[in-house]
């Protein structure tokens with residue numbers, strides 16, 4: 001959180017300074033007013049108390065700006081180098097890239113925990129149980145949240161109601177066999193409960209394969225069954 005807020009503040013400051021570049025005192029005053037407003041928002045709404053600034057940031061203007069904005073408001077600005085792995089900085093951009101490429105194992109290594117998406121279980125087309133014999137919980141993920149690239153994954157679904165993390169075979173994509181909007185659907189292994197309306201979290205441990213189309217529904221079901229078996233093996237479930 002602290003790093004994201006710090007980055008947002010630094011990016012915002014830089015964008016404003018870039019915009020104002022060479023456009024005279026009025027533009028600079030506008031920059032200052034916007035920054036003050038932005039800093040007020042961080043202090044009063046986000047209740048920022050401490051911001052971490054990478055010492056690798058150019059000292060001017062970003063880091064000095066952070067300190068100048070922070071000091072009068074009681075926000076401490078501390079120099080902390082960004083964490084790097086294999087010589088590469090672990091940034092949110094890097095994690096988003098790993099997720100988009102379906103490399104959820106790399107994302108988990110970067111984050112220090114598997115990536116998870118939270119949302120409410122909503123109605124799908126009710127095709128899963130009657131047609132395929134594989135019920136799925138369809139997740140309504142909030143807009144703007146990173147979703148792993150289209151594919152099939154092994155992970156867990158945690159029901160907010162009981163807090164239990166249950167192994168799940170997860171499908172992300174537009175269900176090309178049928179053609180739908182993009183969805184995150186989880187089939188919870190060995191589970192027969194009703195999750196509609198529950199708030200759940202779905203985490204992603206392993207990428208199994210890409211989305212595919214099959215000659216018929218029987219072949220799709222056979223593949224989904226194989227995905228479930230592989231999920232069971234990978235997660236050491238049952």
Ligand SMILES: Cc1cc2nc3c(=O)[nH]c(=O)nc-3n(C[C@H](O)[C@H](O)[C@H](O)COP(=O)(O)O)c2cc1C
Nearest residue numbers: 124125126127128169171175176177187211212227
């Ligand atoms: C493990 C798993 C793998 C899946 N793989 C595919 C796939 O390769 N292609 C596809 O079109 N749909 C795939 N699906 C999605 C099913 O088509 C979908 O769950 C089904 O249409 C039910 O949708 P509904 O919940 O809206 O009723 C997969 C679902 C699961 C749980």
